[in-house]
Amino acid sequence: MRTYIFIISLFLCIGSVAQKNEIKVVEKDTTKTHRFGLRVGVDISKLIKTAIIKDYSAFEVNTDYKFAKNYYLAGEFGFEDRTIDETQVNYTAKGNYFKIGVDYNMYTNWLDMENIIYAGFRYGLSNHKQTLNRYNIYNTDLYWNENNSVTIPKEFDGNISSWVELVLGVKAKIYNNLYLGFNVQLKNKIGSTTLEGFDILYIPGFGQAYVDSNWGVGVGYTMSYFIPLYKK
Numbered sequence: 001m002r003t004y005i006f007i008i009s010l011f012l013c014i015g016s017v018a019q020k021n022e023i024k025v026v027e028k029d030t031t032k033t034h035r036f037g038l039r040v041g042v043d044i045s046k047l048i049k050t051a052i053i054k055d056y057s058a059f060e061v062n063t064d065y066k067f068a069k070n071y072y073l074a075g076e077f078g079f080e081d082r083t084i085d086e087t088q089v090n091y092t093a094k095g096n097y098f099k100i101g102v103d104y105n106m107y108t109n110w111l112d113m114e115n116i117i118y119a120g121f122r123y124g125l126s127n128h129k130q131t132l133n134r135y136n137i138y139n140t141d142l143y144w145n146e147n148n149s150v151t152i153p154k155e156f157d158g159n160i161s162s163w164v165e166l167v168l169g170v171k172a173k174i175y176n177n178l179y180l181g182f183n184v185q186l187k188n189k190i191g192s193t194t195l196e197g198f199d200i201l202y203i204p205g206f207g208q209a210y211v212d213s214n215w216g217v218g219v220g221y222t223m224s225y226f227i228p229l230y231k232k
Contacts, residue, residue: 033231033232034066035066036067036228037226037228037229038064039063039064039065039224039226040061040062040063041063041222041224042059042060043220044222045220046059056081057081057082058204060078062074062076062220062222062224070105071105072118074102074120076099076122077097077099078205079097079204080094080205084202087136089135090132090134091133091198092133093131094128094131095126095159097124098125099123099124100122101123101167103118104119115171118167118169118170118171123163124162124206125160126161126203127158127159127160129156129158129159130155130156130195131154131155132153132156156195156198160192161193161203162191163187163188163189163206164190165185165188166185167185169182169220171224177227178226180222180223181220181221182220182221183220184217185219185220
């Protein structure tokens, strides 16, 4: 009888230990690890516009660094060179810019997925040159049919403009560490150089600038590559 009780107790102990080990294995398997690292890419929409739009040239590099579970230090830097020809004026805006800020990932991934739906904030700064290529003088008396167009270029160099922007976007992993992204930017100009006799109408990195409004919008299509540094 004692032998039977000993054997039953032994099986119960073994079963209890096995169950504990099984629980530990399950807990270990269900614990999700996150990859941390640097993502580097380009804005492919600017490359496409450079190829198809006359008198336009631009290039932008975008980066983000995952420093917490859902937080990324993000930034963009690049240049734009654009000539705009309107009825009353022809002008060129050319310069470099950078933007820096933070993104927050609002999307909860399944299993080993690493897609991102994010909201972000940026501070932008642009150093640019404005060239007034041609402008027409407004004249109500055209009796003599004189030419009122002035074609002597006038340059305004060393201009500084700054703005803040709200960014909403997605980044989807399409193959291994390669990501395709899309974003929308709502911008507000907070400062710009005042030029004598000429209003800044286009700011590299910001886009179209309006005399009666400090607001602007932008879109971007990105292709980027994630460089994993460590797991946590």
